[in-house]
Amino acid sequence: MTTLTATPEVAAVAGPGRETPARIPFTRVLQVELIKMVDTRSGFWLMIGIAASALIATGAVIAFAPDDQIVYDNFGAAIGVPMVFLLPVMAILSVTSEWSQRSGLTTFTLVPHRNRVLAAKAIVAMVVGAVSIGVALAIGALGNVIGAGIAGVDPVWDISLSQALTLTFANVMNLMIGFMLGVLIRNSPGAVVGYFVYGFVLPPLTMLLAELNGWWKDAQPWLDFNFAQGPLYDGQMNGTEWAHLAVSGSIWLLLPLAVGLYLVRRSEVK
């Protein structure tokens, strides 16, 4: 530390004549929450991790895929899949770090309305989800052109617009799952473990259960959120499938989110 010099100059002048500052606009809370998502060590390495795995996966498709697999869908997936897995962790940490790192003591005293802060975090998570799919599709297109050039085949564009839209929707929903787990659990390790159970342990178990239990096999589309999300990735959703998604999503996403938001409003920030 530097040697402390004489009495510091504090420009604090109190009393009459001071203007009451304007209310913090919501756009500024949004901007701050976006920066906070990426300016930490964990945020930085998550971004690096996503970029590196996307690069490796694209390279692997070019290097190892047979010529008839050099298609846009595979390049899009090579970049999109790491994002789909890792971006929800960013949404989780953006919420849980306020409690686990205790930075909420500052955040919630500078913006003393938890709803505003959480709404900003949710919107940022959704925007990140939508933009990242756009980035994945753009880089995937580049990979497709280069890959087809190297393999000496014509590029195959096999992702339709409707599929791109449902993919975007699925990714945004994934980030909201992360946000929900963060709000509900409010502890970084706990919520990340919760996310892996939610996304990677439960799905095979529910599939196994469907093999063994006839009642569950019939009810699965309505009650199994992960199962109901499947058609989103194929890009063809009919009315029944949207209904499956709405019902299972209400149980697995909206209900726990409501509980989490209620708890956050009442909890103490320590």
Add this chain to the structure above:
Amino acid sequence: MIEVSHLSRTYGGLHAVDDVTFTARPGRVTGFLGPNGAGKSTTMRVMVGLTPASSGSATVLGRHYADLPNPGREVGVLLDASAQHAGRTGRETLRIAALTMGLPTARTDEMIDLVGLTPTEASRRVKNYSLGMRQRLGIATALIGDPEVLILDEPANGLDPAGIRWMRDLLRGFADQGGTVLLSSHLLHEIEVIADDLVVIGQGRIVAQGTKAELLAAAGTLVRSTATTELSQALTASGVTVSRSGPDLLRVDAEPDLVGKVALAAGVALTELRAADGAGLEEMFLDLTADTAREGVAA
């Protein structure tokens, strides 16, 4: 100006804060003094809306904290220096605060300079900071919005003696320019040298409050003499309370000049006569919190 009115916070059956009322005034440093677990931090958290009150209220600059449009511009808050994101650099932490308040980010470097962190230190992550450095960063965050009220919970913790001296001067300067300072401490001597007003809390209840001068005066006079018995009788006869503090030492609940006059009238020679401040405040603190402190009275 901070006004706390009949504030209570209970946890189950535990009264962490019990009917606390006090005012911190502009231009003065108000010391919030109490042993560990007395309810200081809970009171401060309720003030800034991090903990809901069970009953009663607290206002800052005449408003509930949550109604301040941009709180950082009016109230600087440091509740716990270790509650900062370990994965962010010091500079980034300040930049986030400046952005939230709508300040130019140039303010960041001014603050780093003000609190005595070097540019290199500011570029390191908070994870690598000592408690003293975190304390400085926390103070920078509290001051960056150029507030007129400061609420600081144990800000001297972890600071070295030069740092404590620096902070004392900083808070004195802030109050002299008309700012309101509320700072808590469990360290008597720290509070004693800086505070104008004192609020003493024990087990959630306020046990004493007033200006430092008043509370010191209440601590009385120490008088030493070889004839303590005669002196004690003479003082008691003149209507003041006397207690024996040592073989030749009396503690008297009166001003030194009165004690001197009584001694003169009684013809008793004194070997020492002084106001019981300094040690007196400590005695007062221990006395006042004796029935509530967890250690009880050692004597």
